Amino acid sequence: MNENPLVALFIYFATLSLFAVGGANAAIPEMHRIAVEMMHWMNDRQFVDSFAIAQLSPGPNVIIVTLIGYHVAGIAGASVATVAMCGPTCLVAYFVTRIWDRFKDAPWRIAIQAGLVPVSLGLIAASAFVLARAADKNIYAAIVTALTVIVATFTRLNPLWLFIAGGLLGLTGWL
């Protein structure tokens, strides 16, 4: 495509932002497809590491695009990727806010939202699948994933503790 990686970063993430129903968590496989398989910006491990670092940072999960951008083109890449991923949807949000009262109770609005819920559910499930397959290279890592599912489903423990536990188990070298 274009030789300038900043242009490619902008085009891909701006496009992605408009299809990411369910937020950044729904777009992980697409980010992987673009950054690893198509553009060869990073390898598999670097992508998965970026995801882990984004999870460790406070704030919205969307900041994984900042890390991908930084990896590709430093501070400029981080800025461009973030603006591309947030800009278009922020503009849409700004303008829709002003006319929301006019159609918030419209049947078509409710149908659109009800229709998109299962789509985003399927997309987030796809993200979980892609990540689990990348992370669970052996039985111990798969057990960590399974235990996390159980703890996160049945308790309200702060996810940070789960990350710390996962990181410490990783440190032992079993995973």
Add this chain to the structure above:
Amino acid sequence: MSEPAASPPAAANPTLSELFRAFMIVSVSGFGGALPWARRMIVEQKRWMTTEEFNEVFALSQFLPGPNLVNFSVAFGSRFCGPLGALVALIGLLGPPLVIVVILGMLYARFGELEVLGRILSGITAAAAGLLIAVVGKMAMPLFTGRWTWATGIAVLAFVGVALLRWPLPYVFLVLAPIAVALAWFMPVKTGKAAKP
């Protein structure tokens, strides 16, 4: 101040600097979902909105594509302080995490090859994948209350298209979304999902 029962919020509208500070605090408090923090800050502490108003603005941000909380900050900021308010809330929300994540990115560029770091990060990813599976489970529960509906089929097709066939997200979306919306229009599913209290 005494306890107002169900009365509208008594607080004055936020100023720009209050907006910035509020969203900055929300952004650094929330690991894996800052929504409960945003609700606590806006409804309970600052009383800028009632629960109903909050839910309405949040419904709007869920309706739109892209990160929910980012959309929410824009909708909330613009409601009180216009375009400048939207920008200030957005910068408050994204600014601190961006600085932190860029610093972490720099450290990773320097030390990413270290084997011990790789081990720690793969442990974190294993946990994060589990967390995401749990999110999927929680989302799926109100949607599939024991019965198979078209919604189940749409979710499965989206999963198969993106995860197994590895098709590009825009293609999968452009095919499935219109079908799903049409089905929602003609065959509404009783989701049993009540408005958030």
